[in-house]
Amino acid sequence: MSKSLTPTQPLTPELLQQIKREAKILKRNSQKALRHKACLSIVARRYGFESWKNCFEAFKNAFKSWRDHGKDRCAAASADESKSYYFVQLHDFFERSFFSHWVGWADDGYELRVPSQINPAWFIRVFRETRKETLYMIETKEDYKRWTLFWHGSALVECDLMLSEVPTFLSPEPSYSRPRLK
Template sequence: MSNSLVFTQSLTPELLQKIKREAKVLKRQSQKTLRHRACLAIVARRYGFESWETCLESFQQAFKSWRDHGRDLCAAAQADDSRSYYFVQLHDYFERSWFSHWVGWSDDGFELRVPSKVKPAWFIRVFRECRKETLYVIETEEDYNRWTLFWHGPALVECDLMLSEVPHFLSPEPSYNRPRLT
């Protein structure tokens, strides 16, 4: 299987982030008529890849050793009590969800929600001890990049780090999966 058609740029985490950002912009511009995965495929082809899957595979091969560095440490790390954290779940195809609270109603009648700071000890106990699942504690930019690019899953992300990586993170968003106000 060929990884790319005509690829001239070096494979860097910044390039993968750029492809993901452009896919999000494309999805927004299409007014959600295109699924996120289709947008990723379109943007990946712009950069010379056959598909999103070959793009992701190319990056995974290039960063195999970089990818796994620190994974076990983040999965076992304890949260620093002097810091604040957000609970963020990164799903496949880079879709994010988070623990949030209600702040009002949108013009079309849906709840507006914003991310909430959480008590890390409770999340660590529930995920690691009760549910026996992996929960990453992300406190550095490099670990954040590895988590978003490769590890995915639930994480406690240090608040200042999350806001520096995703500046619009605290913007209220409609909760379309909840019932509409009638």
């Protein structure tokens, strides 16, 4: 039986974001030798949690009332025609994917891609009407925090908000899922 650990800091959204950021850096520095979930567990232990699962459960319990505030509103909201959006999907363990376009080739032969601004009306129609799936409209920092911490899934994130929350969002990234140049 393992001993129960006590978190070293108060449970705040900023602490959870910090754990996620440090895990991402650890994964990047490990040259992809460690899976993201393993990196999350390593960082969670540094902050006094037994594992990533226990860390995430502690945060979920602490934020139950805060967690779902605005979820239904964001899931049903329409796009503001005067704003631009990025289509972003947040998967389990905070891995992010997005609609992107090609900008060049990396030194190792993989495509370099950057996120693309999209037509929100088309995505809303496809996700909500055709596929009957949830598509969140994220336009405030509070909704962004709730979406990244708890809701996950597909979202249209207002461009300026996305760039303020993730300054490196527009940095070109290799697309390892696409074939490599020979």
